[in-house]
Amino acid sequence: MTVRMNAVSLRLGDVDVLRDVSVELTARTTAVIGENGSGKSSFARVVGGLVRHDTGTVSVLGLGVDRHSSELRRRTAMVFSNPDAQILMPTVEEDVAFSLRGDKSPAEEAREKVAAALSRFGLTPLADRPAHDLSGGQKQLLALCGALVRRPDLVIADEPTAYLDARNAARIADHLFGGTHRLLLVTHDLALAERCDEAVLFVDGQVAGVGDSRSVVSEYQASLRC
Numbered sequence: 672m673t674v675r676m677n678a679v680s681l682r683l684g685d686v687d688v689l690r691d692v693s694v695e696l697t698a699r700t701t702a703v704i705g706e707n708g709s710g711k712s713s714f715a716r717v718v719g720g721l722v723r724h725d726t727g728t729v730s731v732l733g734l735g736v737d738r739h740s741s742e743l744r745r746r747t748a749m750v751f752s753n754p755d756a757q758i759l760m761p762t763v764e765e766d767v768a769f770s771l772r773g774d775k776s777p778a779e780e781a782r783e784k785v786a787a788a789l790s791r792f793g794l795t796p797l798a799d800r801p802a803h804d805l806s807g808g809q810k811q812l813l814a815l816c817g818a819l820v821r822r823p824d825l826v827i828a829d830e831p832t833a834y835l836d837a838r839n840a841a842r843i844a845d846h847l848f849g850g851t852h853r854l855l856l857v858t859h860d861l862a863l864a865e866r867c868d869e870a871v872l873f874v875d876g877q878v879a880g881v882g883d884s885r886s887v888v889s890e891y892q893a894s895l896r897c
Contacts, residue, residue: 673697673825673853674718679727681713688713689724690876698868700854702884704861704891705873711857712829714873718855719749719827732824732853745773748818750847752830754810755803763805763813764789764798770817788820792846808839815846822852829857861888 674696681689689710703711716722718731720740729736734743751757760766768785776784789795792812797805802813811831818826828847832840844863847854858864870887872880874894880887 700867702864702867702870703857709873710876748823750828752833754814757814792816
């Protein structure tokens with residue numbers, strides 16, 4: 672079980688962004704789709720523990736988000752559309768290493784993890800480069816590298832390819848779908864959504880459909896033509 676919500680509501684300011692959401696998401700990869708303002712990102716932030724829901728219950732990876740927030744932070748990672756918000760350290764290598772700050776591995780083992788992650792993402796030649804001097808695609812690779820170096824059980828990605836060209840978007844997507852981690856992917860890219868095992872459609876803060884990704888995407892596309 673990846674995500675379970677029961678009667679979850681969330682109000683931000685004067686807006687009810689999630690309204691009585693009840694859903695169970697069990698597949699390894701799940702797309703979250705819908706129009707702007709439909710509640711997609713708010714849903715992802717509740718799952719990731721970045722926003723506290725007002726009513727209802729939420730469990731992620733079998734753990735209640737209220738009682739097990741520390742363990743969930745250790746087992747999950749988030750990736751956003753703007754990598755600059757996630758890059759904190761001066762150089763590429765230092766930024767990836769910073770993601771392991773809470774890791775209890777010996778120093779040499781931590782260095783090996785960083786080196787392996789940099790190699791996996793093709794960032795080894797850029798290890799000593801200033802992180803904020805990278806291109807947009809390289810920054811997003813770095814942000815994802817920093818997220819995955821911890822080997823999380825669940826990756827929550829909110830529009831991770833929104834500002835990328837086709838080549839870099841494809842590279843990011845391949846890394847997101849690779850490995851053994853579970854993936855919750857918020858996206859407007861319906862072709863990318865169809866790569867997921869299942870999808871959930873949000874409309875006006877509520878779940879309007881959930882199931883096989885191709886079926887849910889087709890349902891969404893049909894609604895856009897009405």
